Amino acid sequence: MPIAPEDDRLLLIVEDDDSFARTLTRSFERRGWRVVRATGLADMRELLDALPDDDELGHAVVDLKLAAGASGLACVQALHAWDPEVLIVVLTGYASIATAVEAIKLGACHYLAKPANTDDIEAAFARTQGDVEVEVTQRPTASIKTLEWERIHEVLAETGFNISETARRLGMHRRTLARKLEKQRIK
Numbered sequence: 164m165p166i167a168p169e170d171d172r173l174l175l176i177v178e179d180d181d182s183f184a185r186t187l188t189r190s191f192e193r194r195g196w197r198v199v200r201a202t203g204l205a206d207m208r209e210l211l212d213a214l215p216d217d218d219e220l221g222h223a224v225v226d227l228k229l230a231a232g233a234s235g236l237a238c239v240q241a242l243h244a245w246d247p248e249v250l251i252v253v254l255t256g257y258a259s260i261a262t263a264v265e266a267i268k269l270g271a272c273h274y275l276a277k278p279a280n281t282d283d284i285e286a287a288f289a290r291t292q293g294d295v296e297v298e299v300t301q302r303p304t305a306s307i308k309t310l311e312w313e314r315i316h317e318v319l320a321e322t323g324f325n326i327s328e329t330a331r332r333l334g335m336h337r338r339t340l341a342r343k344l345e346k347q348r349i350k
Contacts, residue, residue, distance in 0.1 A: 170328065172221030175210070177201045178254075179230040185254060187225060189283040196222075204237050205228050211245055220249055222288055225271070227255035232321075237267055243270025252287045254279055257296045257317060 174196045175308045196338040198281075214220065223242055225235040235253060236350075244247050253266040258276035266274050273287035317332065322328040330340040332345035 170221050172197075173214075173250075174198045175201065175207070175220055175223040175242075177203070177207050177223065177229070178224040179203060179226065186315065187281070187284075194285075201238075203233055204241060207238055208241065211242075220246065223249055223251045225251060225253050225285055227253055227266070228257055236262070236269055237264055239271050240269045250288050250291060252284050254284075256320075311313060311343075313339070 174191055176184055176187055176191075176198060179202045180202070184200050186204075188200060191198050199210055199220075201210050213219070225238045225242070227235040229235055231237075235255075239251055242251055247270065249270075249287065251271040253262075253271045253274045254277055255262065255274070258274070263274040272291045275283055275287055303337060315329070317324075318329045318332050318337040322332065326340060326344075327337055330337040333340065
C-alpha cells in the first residue's frame with residue numbers, strides 16, 4: 164500500500180550501485196517523493212551537513228553492502244544518531260539474521276532482502292511496529308552443497324564476477340570452480 168510523503172519529507176537513498184539507485188530514485192519521484200542520494204558514509208555525512216534547515220529528512224533506504232567492503236550499518240548508525248526519528252529501511256542482497264538484528268539495534272525500522280521494489284519499501288516504512296501475528300515458518304537447514312553454492316556466488320559478486328580471483332579467494336583451482344558453476348543449483 165503506497166504511502167504519501169508526510170509534510171513533504173525527503174527520502175535519502177544510500178546505494179553505491181548507480182543503476183539501481185537511479186531506478187529507485189525515479190520510482191520514488193514518480194510517487195511524489197523528493198529524493199537525495201549518497202554512495203556511502205562520507206558522502207551521506209556531507210549531504211546531511213548541506214541540507215537546508217527547512218528540509219526535513221524523514222525516510223532513508225540504505226544498502227547493507229557498499230563499495231570497497233563498506234557496511235551500510237555504519238550509515239544506519241550515523242543516520243540514527245543524526246535524527247532518531249528518521250525511518251530507515253535496510254536493503255540487502257546478502258540477508259542474514261546477524262545483520263538484520265544489528266540493523267534494527269542500530270536504528271533501522273525494517274530490513275528487506277533484495278529484490279525489493281518501491282511498494283515493498285513504502286510498506287516497510289508503514290510497518291514500524293512489530294507484528295505478533297506474523298507467521299512463524301520453519302526454514303529447512305540448507306545442505307552443504309547449497310551453502311557452498313551461496314558462498315561461491317557471494318565471493319563472485321565481491322570480485323565483480325572474476326573467476327580467477329574468486330577461485331583464489333576460495334582456495335580452489337579455477338577449473339574446479341568453473342565446473343561447479345556449470346552445475347545446476349541444488350536445493
